Amino acid sequence: MDVFACAGCGAELTAPVSRVALPVHTYYGAWEELHPPLMEPATYAVEPWPTGPPWRSWGEVGEERAAEQGVFLPQSVSFGSRGRIVLAPGDSRRMVFVPEKCAGYCMGIDGRDGPNLACEHCGRAVATRMDDCGLWQTVWLEPDAVRRLPSGSPAVPVPDWDELDLESYAVAPVELDGSWSRRWEAAVPVALAHLVVACEGRPVALPGPLAELLGDAVAGYLPAGPPVLTARLAGPGTPAHRRGGDVLLVPRHPITGEPWRPPNGTAPMVPLDIAVWARLVLPGETSPLPASGTLPEGVLRDDYPLPLHPRGGFLPHGRAFQDTLARLPGIRRPELRAYYDRYART
Incomplete structure (x- = not known):
């Protein structure tokens, strides 16, 4: 298992976490609805593609430059960080909000202004909390602002x-x-x-x-x-x-x-x-009836879902x-x- 620490002062910013696959529903929630955390406790995932601001239009960057950013059809192109790390908010530690960067739509914060969490010890901007309507609750660590360290806990084996x-x-x-x-x-x-x-x-x-x-x-x-x-x-x-x-x-x-x-x-x-x-x-499930025999005499069941x-x-x-x-x-x-x-x- 790993922990992530501030690249500036070394303060540990997460609980011990194990890497898993990035969920396919990471960016897709329901509008005007609050969502639970994206990640299971004690896990993290890495997004290899650029994500988040700044954004530029397809027409502005051109097809070749957009392809370098991993976009092959006309749409907005992210020039944010590659390799951002996502974890459940409950696994974050020793981070404080940057108040002027906590804008959102109506029910929370959406990360529109970039990193909104700073290391409590040194003040370095290290992560972005997102929990607005339509968004799964997440904390995204900036790859250049943190370091991955062994936690000392045994590694979780990858099952076949x-x-x-x-x-x-x-x-x-x-x-x-x-x-x-x-x-x-x-x-x-x-x-x-x-x-x-x-x-x-x-x-x-x-x-x-x-x-x-x-x-x-x-x-x-x-x-x-x-x-x-x-x-x-x-x-x-x-x-x-x-x-x-x-x-x-x-x-x-x-x-x-x-x-x-x-x-x-x-x-x-x-x-x-x-x-x-x-x-x-x-x-x-195939049947509410017993696999063999019958219910005992006098027993009535009304709890079958x-x-x-x-x-x-x-x-x-x-x-x-x-x-x-x-x-x-x-x-x-x-x-x-x-x-x-x-x-x-x-």
């Missing part, structure tokens, strides 16, 4: 795929109040953007569980026309990969972020948040889809640019 407890990662698509999971609303369009590029703009049929749950809601994001390719779920614990599969939807490892890879086969792979993937492939049903239609996070497309170099291929031009007009 067959060691993962998939049930512990699965997230239900519907919340207890009937709203769709914010994580699903972000993770599904992120995967769809990868799917469009993997299919090179050709129409594709979604796998059964995903099509049954979200088919109509996500149809507008996929290339139009009768399907010529088929996507299917693949990963640890699923049937062995068979030859001839067109596209594989595979889970991202929760610690490394790397997609699962089949032992053989050459089918294109599309990474999917393990929270969504695990929910789709794991068997669900009814299946959760959404109170409205699934709405993929449009910016998650757009931003992911913009980060994929393959979108510059002519056949995919034609797809994007059609999508942008809808």
